[in-house]
Amino acid sequence: xxxxxxxxxxxxxxxxxxxxxxxxxxxxxxxxxxxxxxxxxxxxxxxxxxxxxxxxxxxxxxxxxxxxxxxxxxxxxxxxxxxxxxxxxxxxxxxxxxxxxxxxxxxxxxxxxxxxxxxxxxxxxxxxxxxxxxxxxxxxxxxxxxxxxxxxxxxxxxxxxxxxxxxxxxxxxxxxxxxxxxxxxxxxxxxxxxxxxxxxxxxxxxxxxxxxxxxxxxxxxxxxxxxxxxxxxxxxxxxxxxxxxxxxxxxxxxxxxxxxxxxxxxxxxxxxxxxxxxxxxxxxxxxxxxxxxxxxxxxxxxxxxxxxxxxxxxxxxx
Amino acid sequence: xxxxxxxxxxxxxxxxxxxxxxxxxxxxxxxxxxxxxxxxxxxxxxxxxxxxxxxxxxxxxxxxxxxxxxxxxxxxxxxxxxxxxxxxxxxxxxxxxxxxxxxxxxxxxxxxxxxxxxxxxxxxxxxxxxxxxxxxxxxxxxxxxxxxxxxxxxxxxxxxxxxxxxxxxxxxxxxxxxxxxxxxxxxxxxxxxxxxxxxxxxxxxxxxxxxxxxxxxxxxxxxxxx
Numbered sequence: 001x002x003x004x005x006x007x008x009x010x011x012x013x014x015x016x017x018x019x020x021x022x023x024x025x026x027x028x029x030x031x032x033x034x035x036x037x038x039x040x041x042x043x044x045x046x047x048x049x050x051x052x053x054x055x056x057x058x059x060x061x062x063x064x065x066x067x068x069x070x071x072x073x074x075x076x077x078x079x080x081x082x083x084x085x086x087x088x089x090x091x092x093x094x095x096x097x098x099x100x101x102x103x104x105x106x107x108x109x110x111x112x113x114x115x116x117x118x119x120x121x122x123x124x125x126x127x128x129x130x131x132x133x134x135x136x137x138x139x140x141x142x143x144x145x146x147x148x149x150x151x152x153x154x155x156x157x158x159x160x161x162x163x164x165x166x167x168x169x170x171x172x173x174x175x176x177x178x179x180x181x182x183x184x185x186x187x188x189x190x191x192x193x194x195x196x197x198x199x200x201x202x203x204x205x206x207x208x209x210x211x212x213x214x215x216x217x218x219x220x221x222x223x224x225x226x227x228x229x230x231x232x233x234x235x236x237x238x239x240x241x242x243x244x245x246x247x248x249x250x251x252x253x254x255x256x257x258x259x260x261x262x263x264x265x266x267x268x269x270x271x272x273x274x275x276x277x278x279x280x281x282x283x284x285x286x287x288x289x290x291x292x293x294x295x296x297x298x299x300x301x302x303x304x305x306x307x308x309x310x311x312x313x314x315x316x317x318x
Numbered sequence: 319x320x321x322x323x324x325x326x327x328x329x330x331x332x333x334x335x336x337x338x339x340x341x342x343x344x345x346x347x348x349x350x351x352x353x354x355x356x357x358x359x360x361x362x363x364x365x366x367x368x369x370x371x372x373x374x375x376x377x378x379x380x381x382x383x384x385x386x387x388x389x390x391x392x393x394x395x396x397x398x399x400x401x402x403x404x405x406x407x408x409x410x411x412x413x414x415x416x417x418x419x420x421x422x423x424x425x426x427x428x429x430x431x432x433x434x435x436x437x438x439x440x441x442x443x444x445x446x447x448x449x450x451x452x453x454x455x456x457x458x459x460x461x462x463x464x465x466x467x468x469x470x471x472x473x474x475x476x477x478x479x480x481x482x483x484x485x486x487x488x489x490x491x492x493x494x495x496x497x498x499x500x501x502x503x504x505x506x507x508x509x510x511x512x513x514x515x516x517x518x519x520x521x522x523x524x525x526x527x528x529x530x531x532x533x534x535x536x537x538x539x540x541x542x543x544x
Contacts, residue, residue, distance in 0.1 A: 163429060168370050170332030172431075255330055255373030 004042040013039050022049035043303075047285040056286055085126040085206055085278065086196075094199055098130045101140070101193035108190035111249040112157025116190050117165035118252040123194040124169060125257070125278035128264055131204035132196030137166045139176035139192055144185030151180065154188050161252075162192060168254035169261065202268065208275035208295040215288070215299060218263065219279070220256040223309035321541035323534075324351040324361035326391075326407075328382050332369030333404065333516060340516040341365070344534030346541075353385040362541045363400035363444075364391055366407025368460075368514060378421065378463045379409035388414060400444040400537055401508045405461055408500070408510030417501055417510045418476070419468030424461070425493025433525045434459035434513050435487035436499050440480050443506040444540050448532035455529035457518040459491055464512045466494035466501075476501055484511050 002008060009015075017039065019029040024045075032040050032048050040048060050056060058065055069082045079096055080088035086100035104119025120137055127134045139162050144151045166173055171194070208215070267273055275295060277287040284306065292299035323341045325348055327334045338348035349361050353371075358364065372381035382388065388410070395401045395416050403411035411417045424430060435456050438449040449455070468476070473496055476482050484500035492512075500511025515530030517523070524530075 167429065168330075168373075170369060255370060255375075258330055258332070258370070 009041045010038045085129045099195040107249045113161040116158040116161030118250045119192040120165040123192045127194045127196035129278045131202040132198035134196045136174045141178045142184045142189035145182045146180040206277040208291040221309040322347045322361045324349045324364040326351045328353040328371035330370040333367040337367040337516045340519045356386045366403040368405030379413040382410045383413040403510035411510040422465045429462040431460040436484045440483045445509040447536040457530045459513040464492040466498045
């Protein structure tokens with residue numbers, strides 16, 4: 001197989017590319033070509049598809065979300081605001097809490113247990129990445145009518161996934177809410193909240209500044225599950241006539257995440273961390289590019305060195 | 319010099335920090351012990367806390383039993399050192415055969431989390447001396463694999479020798495045989511139970527009571543008088 005390098009891409013401008021399968025629209029693909037001045041390589045196309053997904057870029061909701069920043073009253077208690085993994089609020093005596101709620105709706109609709117479980121996993125890592133020890137989770141949920149068959153399909157798995165994953169991390173579920181309404185049929189809302197506690201001086205940001213720093217990837221090995229989840233799953237509507245998109249839902253490993261929590265807190269304590277970012281929906285593409293762009297320089301990433309759960313996984317899919 | 323109580327951390331252990339805190343609350347020194355170290359750092363007693371040691375892969379406690387630290391714990395327990403296993407720690411103790419029987423999935427097949435009433439059936443073990451015989455205590459219970467089972471002969475033996483240390487009161491939350499919540503070895507220095515005394519040592523949290531503190535003050539009494 002020839003590697004689809006930038007040079008190869010420039011020489012083969014007419015090569016067919018699977019932009020539609022990756023969740024991109026025609027005009028978005030044209031835009032990528034215009035920005036690069038050539039067609040993207042396979043890996044570049046995969047990166048654009050996830051980074052320009054609604055999940056990562058908030059392309060349609062950005063205009064509304066911006067108001068949280070613009071209209072927020074000035075406060076000395078807000079230690080970290082919009083734009084980071086999670087907000088941080090001063091609670092006195094040198095302590096701060098950080099909390100965030102995030103939806104995992106589409107994955108939970110397709111594969112209720114793993115979708116909801118990895119929703120908890122993701123939000124816990126956001127809290128951890130701020131420098132805090134996660135201490136509790138909550139879950140506001142919305143399902144279709146209580147007697148609708150699809151509610152019966154989705155609800156037990158969602159509840160078990162949230163409870164099971166949090167329990168394995170030692171995080172109590174301290175509250176939540178549930179509403180049944182036909183308007184959520186076929187589109188349940190599965191939100192997970194995590195709260196963490198830290199000292200003011202423990203705050204860490206997703207910003208990798210300075211040159212010569214090492215970039216360390218650690219945690220669960222990268223597998224073939226969940227690939228393109230943000231672009232293939234999150235931005236699409238569902239259609240029974242198409243094959244299931246279950247493989248695009250990530251499979252959780254709470255035991256690994258528990259080890260990740262303890263390991264990360266130890267690394268923080270040793271004062272070894274310049275900037276830190278968790279791997280969310282768009283995985284390495286998102287974490288590396290966001291860390292680098294928030295900092296002062298670039299980042300050289302050797303995808304060949306990523307520890308794999310499946311040795312046949314190609315760089316394009318990382 | 320105060321007594322030193324070792325608290326083991328396996329990968330996946332969850333209640334090690336709460337246990338260390340409970341030990342300190344009782345006026346003892348908490349010494350963190352790591353699963354890969356055979357060295358018990360000359361502690362006077364050891365606690366195996368709850369959680370999912372080694373992810374509970376294969377079977378709860380089945381892998382932890384082979385960790386280096388457990389080799390030392392087994393040797394010392396046989397020599398008389400006080401050992402307490404809470405929840406997953408109890409499961410590890412049955413896997414090592416320091417305590418008889420096993421824990422199966424709860425009879426209702428669900429995870430359960432509640433404040434649980436227990437009766438202290440034996441207030442003479444190393445870990446229960448601060449309690450009165452027959453005293454009722456209320457401490458949190460949280461597990462999915464909590465149903466204590468053993469064959470009839472072993473159960474009769476435990477009853478006859480006074481080795482049933484705690485029994486569930488009012489409600490048997492998981493189908494444990496003869497309502498058994500906790501047991502001890504023949505010498506009374508090794509105790510295991512499913513409920514969590516370490517979560518009930520301060521009035522601010524948990525049940526709002528300090529019913530669990532007696533475990534830790536019991537060990538203090540024993541170590542100071544020794």
